[in-house]
Amino acid sequence: MNDSFKIQLDEKQMPSAWYNILPELPTPLAPPLHPATGRPVTPDDLKPIFPDAIIAQEMSQEPWIEIPGPVREIYKLWRPSPLHRARNLEKALKTPARIYYKNEGVSPPGSHKPNTAVAQAYYNKMAGVKRLATETGAGQWGSALSFACGLFGMKCTVYMVKVSYNQKPYRKILMQVWGGEVYPSPTDRTNVGRAVLAKNPDSKGSLGMAISEAVEDAATHEDTNYALGSVLNHVLLHQTVIGLETKRQLELAEDKADIVIGCVGGGSNFGGMAVPFASDNIKGKESVEIIGVEPTSCPTLTKGQFRYDFGDTAGMTPLLLMYTLGHGFEPPGIHAGGLRYHGDAPILCNLVRSGLVKARAYPQNPVFEAALLFARTEGIVPAPETSHAIRAVVDEAIKCKETGEEKCIVCCFSGHGHFDLAAYDDYMAGRLVDYEYPEEMIAEALKDLPKFPTGI
Ligand SMILES: *Cc1c(COP(=O)(O)O)cnc(C)c1O
Numbered sequence: 001m002n003d004s005f006k007i008q009l010d011e012k013q014m015p016s017a018w019y020n021i022l023p024e025l026p027t028p029l030a031p032p033l034h035p036a037t038g039r040p041v042t043p044d045d046l047k048p049i050f051p052d053a054i055i056a057q058e059m060s061q062e063p064w065i066e067i068p069g070p071v072r073e074i075y076k077l078w079r080p081s082p083l084h085r086a087r088n089l090e091k092a093l094k095t096p097a098r099i100y101y102k103n104e105g106v107s108p109p110g111s112h113k114p115n116t117a118v119a120q121a122y123y124n125k126m127a128g129v130k131r132l133a134t135e136t137g138a139g140q141w142g143s144a145l146s147f148a149c150g151l152f153g154m155k156c157t158v159y160m161v162k163v164s165y166n167q168k169p170y171r172k173i174l175m176q177v178w179g180g181e182v183y184p185s186p187t188d189r190t191n192v193g194r195a196v197l198a199k200n201p202d203s204k205g206s207l208g209m210a211i212s213e214a215v216e217d218a219a220t221h222e223d224t225n226y227a228l229g230s231v232l233n234h235v236l237l238h239q240t241v242i243g244l245e246t247k248r249q250l251e252l253a254e255d256k257a258d259i260v261i262g263c264v265g266g267g268s269n270f271g272g273m274a275v276p277f278a279s280d281n282i283k284g285k286e287s288v289e290i291i292g293v294e295p296t297s298c299p300t301l302t303k304g305q306f307r308y309d310f311g312d313t314a315g316m317t318p319l320l321l322m323y324t325l326g327h328g329f330e331p332p333g334i335h336a337g338g339l340r341y342h343g344d345a346p347i348l349c350n351l352v353r354s355g356l357v358k359a360r361a362y363p364q365n366p367v368f369e370a371a372l373l374f375a376r377t378e379g380i381v382p383a384p385e386t387s388h389a390i391r392a393v394v395d396e397a398i399k400c401k402e403t404g405e406e407k408c409i410v411c412c413f414s415g416h417g418h419f420d421l422a423a424y425d426d427y428m429a430g431r432l433v434d435y436e437y438p439e440e441m442i443a444e445a446l447k448d449l450p451k452f453p454t455g456i
Pocket of ligand 1: 140339383
């Protein structure tokens with residue numbers, strides 16, 4: 001076994017293709033449905049907001065899709081990202097387990113999100129698109145897309161949920177540094193926004209509302225497209241660079257994963273890590289335990305229903321077959337803003353449904369307890385989202401201590417928490433609230449959902 005702290009690939013060892021699990025899924029993925037007709041969405045339906053290359057990837061049955069040269073060149077700014085052996089954390093836990101974390105926090109915006117932002121900006125640029133419109137909650141996705149658009153000389157318009165815009169000015173400034181234009185949503189720039197403001201001039205906004213504004217902006221401007229930072233198949237595809245690199249790094253370390261862990265908001269960082277490992281399980285080559293971790297306040301995979309639902313609050317986007325808490329569900333305002341989504345990526349939901357991936361949920365306080373332990377042993381301050389995965393890593397390592405099993409635990413470290421220090425302040429001051437599973441709210445949100453056969 002290799003005894004290094006950091007397992008680093010050189011640039012030549014970076015994957016040359018992304019891995020597409022669609023052709024391999026034990027149960028084929030159900031098609032997205034048109035919100036107006038309830039019929040499967042066609043490529044033509046998506047053309048007003050996505051370039052052809054992205055639409056093709058969304059539906060592709062090719063197992064490997066080449067990473068374009070210019071995307072690889074930009075990836076090299078921070079990729080391949082390091083895989084760390086968390087030796088200090090292991091010591092502190094007195095565990096016989098070996099813990100590894102794949103550090104996606106080394107990208108310029110500080111998370112895994114530019115892995116897809118750069119690819120999406122590239123395909124739009126090639127299609128002659130001049131501007132991308134998107135939404136952002138806490139600002140991670142908006143900053144990743146502003147960064148990516150800037151590198152390709154494109155404009156980026158970000159609809160940022162108003163409450164975050166006011167409360168979290170630093171991510172907004174970061175977007176502006178990279179050339180993005182940022183508006184507090186709801187705005188008076190769109191019909192959706194104006195309608196909301198007419199009813200409630202003091203609206204604080206929501207992610208679903210901001211999605212509706214960005215989609216309308218893209219659909220009504222010839223030179224503008226829309227970009228989504230999670231959930232969709234092409235986003236998970238681009239993120240597989242995480243899992244593919246990790247597998248090579250484990251080989252270098254002469255080790256093999258027993259457990260793979262990641263946090264789940266829309267499912268893109270965890271999906272990107274999990275898919276190459278799930279593929280080995282499907283082929284019968286391995287039996288890796290794969291665990292997605294979510295907050296108890298937004299327990300999509302652990303408490304949601306498996307059915308068709310809209311991607312946004314207004315019900316304007318296609319319906320996706322996924323575990324959902326209902327598109328009208330408004331999760332409590334926890335600090336892991338990136339994990340507050342009512343649904344999850346259909347690919348990930350499919351894997352959970354077929355038993356290839358497991359899910360568990362934690363409340364905020366135990367999550368931050370693990371985050372602090374991590375920061376004080378490994379040095380790096382994890383994002384609140386990432387800290388959910390770290391909680392599960394710590395629990396699995398403690399289990400190994402009890403049973404004496406020397407398991408290899410691998411975690412996707414989705415991002416650093418340098419813009420989330422207010423959350424750490426709240427935790428250390430004892431101000432964080434643990435939300436119970438809000439059963440009535442979920443029942444209420446699922447009540448009016450249209451029923452479509454799931455075929456499964
Ligand atoms: C956005 C974000 C997440 C959640 O999104 P996924 O699509 O589930 O990966 C998790 N961690 C960080 C650091 C993020 O920025």
